[in-house]
Amino acid sequence: MKKGFHLGFILLLLCSLVLSACSNNTEAEGKNKDGKVVIDFQTFWGSETRRPVIEKIVDDFNKSQDEIEVKHTFVPWGDIWTKNTAAVAAGNPADVIVNDINTVAHRAENGQSEDLSQYIDEGIKDELYPNLWETVQYKDKFYGVPFTTDTRVLFYNKDAYKEAGLDPEQPPKTWKELEDHAKKLDVKKDGIYERIGFYPTWGSFGAGSWMANADDGKGFFEGNEMYINTPNKVEALKWVAGWHKRLGAKNVQAFQAEFGSGQTNPFISEKVAIWTDIASFYTQIRDTGKDMNFGIAPIPAFKEEGRNWNEGGGFVMEIPKGAKHPKEAATFIEYLASEKAQKYWAQKNYDNVANKKAAESVLKDFTGDEKLVYEQALKNLKDTRFHPAPIDYPDYASRVDPQLEAAITGKSTPEKALQKAENDVKKLKR
């Protein structure tokens, strides 16, 4: 009797376990009670500033629709893409996801995203910046629609310029000028730097970016073609290493440690006088900089006649492979790329957006510093290059970066470091 009871009890428990695992299947049809198709839209925009903006855009779209309802899901930045890959493998991904602009081809190649050319007319590209469009193409098809982008510019502290006897209206145009200005802007007291004029790899323009700037905008790869150990890149790396040598490892490390955690920005706290960052860094100055008197300029050119090559990143909208409602998802993606949605995003978040008309029309609405910065950001786009990771060497950076660091810190010479980097990267090919 007792045993029978035990057995029955355990079996009941097991059954309930199994049942509860199977019960989560009510939304299989993917339609809500009004008969609208429900689209799951995943972004990492959960901050106070971004979330309301994307949700307003979603809301506008939903109001304009009687067939589709978009549901926005926030997934933290650190998880979103890993989760997406797992979801694709498991066959239940989101319908629309925001993803990295520089790796679109990888996902296309690995069967992680849908070919959008089956759902969206290619004419959409005429409304978007062409260099952004290049990033979403793979084997004559396109696998994403660009949403936002960013471009690197030079911010400089005009008060510091005056203090150092420099003309605050004449930002550096070449590397040479940048170095001259920086030396004058250094403030040293009792052998300790109180302010460093400039240091090339701080901000968002790393050694690799300077090397591309020197090499006619060429990244370490153009397609699958390698451009790591080129004469201009060697020279650029020498230049970057020169700064490290001049300022001294200790000083560089000490400064870096102070702002490494990201709580304070050394440009805003006036510890560094010239700073490279994406244009929307301006919002940080605006919000925390106490009326800082700053100027903005393109990234200096390698030589007098050179162009102000800089690097771009950004995000695209994709449909993960195996999404349940690709057609409806595509309709929503088209809306996200439209002038209306893009303009609203640009206005509120100050990002460079992919839609040309939206970008130009938002510029007209801005005034003062906002206008100044946004104008520079738009002008910058013509010199902005994207360096998508090559298909054959997705993690080439893991081999190049240690060598760059070795050269900069004097553990290796630029020539040897780049030679080794090239050899190491070649070994990665599968």
Next chain:
Amino acid sequence: MMNETVLKEQQSNAMPMPESYAPKKEIEREAAVSIPKAARKRKWRPGNSENLIGYLFISPWLLGLIFLTAGPMLFSLYVSFTDYNITSKMNFIGFDNYKRMFTMDDLFWTSLWNTLYFVLFSVPLTTAGAVFIAVLLNQKIPGMKIFRTIYYLPAVLSGIAVYFLWMQLLSPTTGLINTVLAWFGIQGPSWLFDPEWTKPALILMKLWSVGGGMLLYLARLQGVSNVLYEAADLDGANAFQKFWHITLPMLTPIIFFDIITSTIASFQIFQEAYVMTENGDGGPGGSLLFFNLHMWNKAFEVFDMGYASSMAWFLFVIIMVLTVFNLKFSKKWVHYDGGDNK
């Protein structure tokens, strides 16, 4: 000197004879004789309803082991012989991943070296640190409970918050550690920003949280019988001799346990490096690129899951070999109560 006080305190502290001092061997011998007979009869008879109920009771764990642990492990073993990338590929490629790992990947060797360095220093240091603190905290002085709490506290505070705390403590110019060093005229290193000092910085951080191990040692120390120390006193042993010949041997089972578990945990170091370096890229000069971080980057940054799985299995083999070696070698130095053959 310190040991002497410790021991004196212990001597004056009349404790009941600990259970562990009871003639365990005899109990074991009895058990060894009586249990197997019954066990042999019942062995492997699923039809027996008592057995069945037993299996049913452990079935959640059993199912967990089969589906959540053993299953994925075997899957990853298979995957390590393929070019699996989660979404589109899973072709059998034999030992290619292993070949690439040993012959083509410099970062594999860097990460292995970084990890070995960390294990080699952090395991002995944290073990010795925990023993040392436990011995200190075993004294009878007023307010000891407060000290014990303070030393145990870091073991409770763990995770990301602690790493951020340490990043501030270790800051080269404004950090507390270098500020204190400066009082003594020592110019502290750049810690997490200098490739030479990143690993020592992490080891230092680990030393701070030896409280967990300390608690085990302390519990054991409280159980060491005074009879042993009194006998030693009669023989004229000094404080060091008493520590060396009584306290330490009595602690060896815990030391053994601590070394095994902390060796395994140290080989798996990941979070610290992932959180305390920018983008989890391995820190300055790749000095914090630990084995698991490299594996993680391979698995979840470039989705080379086959390669990452082969790395995981290599680590598994290393840990397995070391643990087996530890177990074998333990007979030479681990002392169990009541046994005359250790």
